Amino acid sequence: MIENLNVFAVRTLTQKEYFAPGHRSCQGCAEALAVRLVCKALGRNIIIASATGCMEIVSSPFPFTSWKVPWFHCAFENTAAVASGIEVGLKVLMRKGRIPQKKIVTVGLAGDGGTADIGLQALSGALERGHDFIYVCTDNEAYMNTGIQRSSSTPFGASTTTSPAGKTKMGQITWKKNMAAIAAAHNIPYVATACPSYPMDLIQKVKKAADIKGAAYIHILSVCPTGWRSAPDLSIKLGRLAVETGTFPLYEVEHGKYHLNIDFPKLKPIKEYIKLQGRFRHLTEEMIEEIQTRITHDYEQLKERDKRGF
Amino acid sequence: MAKRVGMEVSIAAAEAVKQANVDVISAYPITPQTHIVEHLSEIVANGEMDAEFFCVESEHSAMSICIGSEATGARSFTCTSAQGLALMAEMTYIASGLRLPILMIVANRTLSAPLSIWNDHSDAMMIRDCGWVQYFVENGQEVYDHVFISYRLGEDRNVLFPVIINMDGFVLSHVIEPIELIEQEKIDQFLPPYQPLYQLHPDQPITMGAFALPAIFAETKKAQEMALRASMGKILEVWKAFGDMTGRYYQPVETYRAEDAETLLLTMGSIGETASVAVDQMREEGRSVGLVKIRLWRPFPFEALKQATLHAKNLVVIDRAVSVGGPGGPVASEVKAAIYGEPIRPSVYNFAAGISGRDVTPFDFIKMVDKAEIEIEEGNKEGFEIYGVRE
Ligand SMILES: Cc1ncc(C[n+]2csc(CCOP(=O)(O)OP(=O)(O)O)c2C)c(N)n1
Numbered sequence: 001m002i003e004n005l006n007v008f009a010v011r012t013l014t015q016k017e018y019f020a021p022g023h024r025s026c027q028g029c030a031e032a033l034a035v036r037l038v039c040k041a042l043g044r045n046i047i048i049a050s051a052t053g054c055m056e057i058v059s060s061p062f063p064f065t066s067w068k069v070p071w072f073h074c075a076f077e078n079t080a081a082v083a084s085g086i087e088v089g090l091k092v093l094m095r096k097g098r099i100p101q102k103k104i105v106t107v108g109l110a111g112d113g114g115t116a117d118i119g120l121q122a123l124s125g126a127l128e129r130g131h132d133f134i135y136v137c138t139d140n141e142a143y144m145n146t147g148i149q150r151s152s153s154t155p156f157g158a159s160t161t162t163s164p165a166g167k168t169k170m171g172q173i174t175w176k177k178n179m180a181a182i183a184a185a186h187n188i189p190y191v192a193t194a195c196p197s198y199p200m201d202l203i204q205k206v207k208k209a210a211d212i213k214g215a216a217y218i219h220i221l222s223v224c225p226t227g228w229r230s231a232p233d234l235s236i237k238l239g240r241l242a243v244e245t246g247t248f249p250l251y252e253v254e255h256g257k258y259h260l261n262i263d264f265p266k267l268k269p270i271k272e273y274i275k276l277q278g279r280f281r282h283l284t285e286e287m288i289e290e291i292q293t294r295i296t297h298d299y300e301q302l303k304e305r306d307k308r309g310f
Numbered sequence: 311m312a313k314r315v316g317m318e319v320s321i322a323a324a325e326a327v328k329q330a331n332v333d334v335i336s337a338y339p340i341t342p343q344t345h346i347v348e349h350l351s352e353i354v355a356n357g358e359m360d361a362e363f364f365c366v367e368s369e370h371s372a373m374s375i376c377i378g379s380e381a382t383g384a385r386s387f388t389c390t391s392a393q394g395l396a397l398m399a400e401m402t403y404i405a406s407g408l409r410l411p412i413l414m415i416v417a418n419r420t421l422s423a424p425l426s427i428w429n430d431h432s433d434a435m436m437i438r439d440c441g442w443v444q445y446f447v448e449n450g451q452e453v454y455d456h457v458f459i460s461y462r463l464g465e466d467r468n469v470l471f472p473v474i475i476n477m478d479g480f481v482l483s484h485v486i487e488p489i490e491l492i493e494q495e496k497i498d499q500f501l502p503p504y505q506p507l508y509q510l511h512p513d514q515p516i517t518m519g520a521f522a523l524p525a526i527f528a529e530t531k532k533a534q535e536m537a538l539r540a541s542m543g544k545i546l547e548v549w550k551a552f553g554d555m556t557g558r559y560y561q562p563v564e565t566y567r568a569e570d571a572e573t574l575l576l577t578m579g580s581i582g583e584t585a586s587v588a589v590d591q592m593r594e595e596g597r598s599v600g601l602v603k604i605r606l607w608r609p610f611p612f613e614a615l616k617q618a619t620l621h622a623k624n625l626v627v628i629d630r631a632v633s634v635g636g637p638g639g640p641v642a643s644e645v646k647a648a649i650y651g652e653p654i655r656p657s658v659y660n661f662a663a664g665i666s667g668r669d670v671t672p673f674d675f676i677k678m679v680d681k682a683e684i685e686i687e688e689g690n691k692e693g694f695e696i697y698g699v700r701e
Pocket residue numbers: 031052053054055076077110111112113114115140142143144145146151
């Protein structure tokens with residue numbers, strides 16, 4: 001294996017940008033990077049349905065747009081349904097000969113709030129109906145657009161504006177919802193987790209999802225320096241640490257078969273990941289220990305699945 | 311020759327959707343709209359219609375799918391009632407803001423609570439200001455006809471608005487009526503395939519649904535408001551063209567024995583037919599009573615309404631919903647607003663009747679006219695009451 005293959009491989013990517021520079025995201029926003037990479041992976045023959053959220057707000061203040069591909073936003077909780085509509089619209093128009101036959105990939109794009117909370121029902125419906133589309137959740141672990149409120153994807157212990165660390169509560173009191181597993185439970189052909197800190201892995205997964213017939217779900221951990229209270233220049237490093245500590249493992253579920261993409265014989269202690277983020281500043285040693293136990297357990301479970309295949 | 315067939319109005323509605331060559335149907339079942347969806351599923355399942363049919367997981371998604379498919383340029387249809395409409399309310403505003411000419415039939419039903427499946431107009435009134443063209447039809451034939459009328463109108467590049475056909479739940483949706491079916495060739499001529507002005511497609515990438523800062527939002531709202539008002543001309547034009555094809559001419563406001571009437575009843579929806587029976591009875595007794603029926607609810611037909619009503623002394627407006635804690639019934643409020651600036655205008659007495667399926671018979675209309683005439687005579691010129699409440 002060539003050492004640092006990923007570093008060189010990125011240079012082979014298309015220079016073309018479909019999510020144009022000049023949008024209004026914060027410095028070091030890995031969610032914007034994730035979207036940029038998703039677009040690079042898919043090319044121009046796509047239509048994106050976006051949810052309300054940071055990526056929508058930073059990219060589309062009328063009369064400006066960052067989108068060089070057809071892009072549609074209508075609300076917060078219905079991205080998967082809108083994408084379903086686009087997919088069936090294209091299908092029927094092609095069948096009836098009203099637009100030329102060609103492969104156009106329909107993409108739903110939403111944050112963790114728009115996916116795991118308010119949009120879960122619409123997503124479940126779309127996955128169950130089996131539309132031929134890709135749903136991308138960019139997970140920055142809170143409602144960032146509206147000011148860092150908790151979501152069901154916010155990790156245990158994280159302080160947000162609606163799960164603040166106070167005298168009696170130490171931030172988020174619930175564990176992060178496992179969206180990828182929920183998507184996989186719909187028996188769709190392809191589910192994957194990804195992170196822009198691993199750009200080639202992310203791009204490969206998005207391309208695979210585009211090639212697969214049927215619904216595909218990709219869950220992308222997206223570091224948000226503003227919400228995580230982390231240094232903007234650490235976003236790539238934090239994404240790597242999330243993976244290396246086992247907090248956010250990179251895996252695929254193809255037709256129900258689990259496959260861990262990068263396995264670490266020994267995980268880094270989660271403390272290395274946590275200590276770089278102000279949202280965890282208040283955590284006690286015991287709480288960090290509790291999180292470590294849970295992460296280790298979940299990672300072991302995932303390894304089991306990887307071994308078993310399901 | 312056009313065939314006249316006895317059929318349930320919901321079936322006629324579904325047949326019209328088929329004949330209109332709709333591309334995408336997406337709906338969620340709710341009484342009393344269900345027969346439309348069921349029949350459409352059957353039609354598609356039997357291959358009688360080349361459409362994509364999706365019975366989705368909620369009305370919110372049903373409307374969202376229509377929004378997505380319509381944005382690609384596919385003619386899209388949905389239908390619902392009451393709670394379903396409430397659930398999709400958010401999306402109704404978005405469909406019109408994005409100028410997507412979807413058609414929705416609403417089989418009007420009461421909004422909970424208490425839960426009730428029966429008919430009134432509380433659901434339609436909830437989304438009164440959603441920016442769609444809104445019809446209230448009176449019978450099955452009108453439902454059938456307005457499917458073609460609505461698509462032809464909504465898809466016109468000078469209009470580009472979604473359209474709601476309101477039809478009363480049960481009293482219309484579930485009754486069997488004689489329907490004159492139009493030959494397919496005629497329909498195909500009247501309603502050619504949809505040619506969208508903008509559509510989502512990679513060959514011409516566009517951004518649809520950008521957000522507006524305060525510096526631009528008011529301008530977009532004004533543009534929408536002007537466009538919906540300006541659609542009146544097209545509405546009349548499409549009705550005229552339809553009339554020339556079928557012999558059935560429609561008007562935004564219709565009158566019945568109203569020209570010389572001292573007292574006018576005003577209705578919207580299917581109770582207009584019952585009201586006309588009451589008018590005949592009162593005329594036989596020598597009373598000077600007539601009827602005005604509103605068919606077009608949005609854009610509101612100010613001129614036609616004035617023409618039909620200003621000469622009368624008393625205007626008895628029958629609402630099918632209550633603006634709780636407000637000025638009475640929503641129709642009366644609008645009627646009053648429409649004639650307010652006129653130097654000579656009738657007194658408007660307002661009843662909310664037939665709330666949640668309570669029967670309104672010709673006898674009830676006569677009682678309401680009696681009551682209104684007395685109240686106005688006694689000086690209570692702008693009264694409101696919910697009719698027929700047991701004490
Ligand atoms: C029905 C509805 N409820 C609430 C909101 C307000 N809202 C807009 S975006 C948002 C949070 C978005 O969070 P997420 O999906 O995680 O995306 P992010 O901004 O974090 O990328 C909320 C609560 C809304 N637009 N619509």
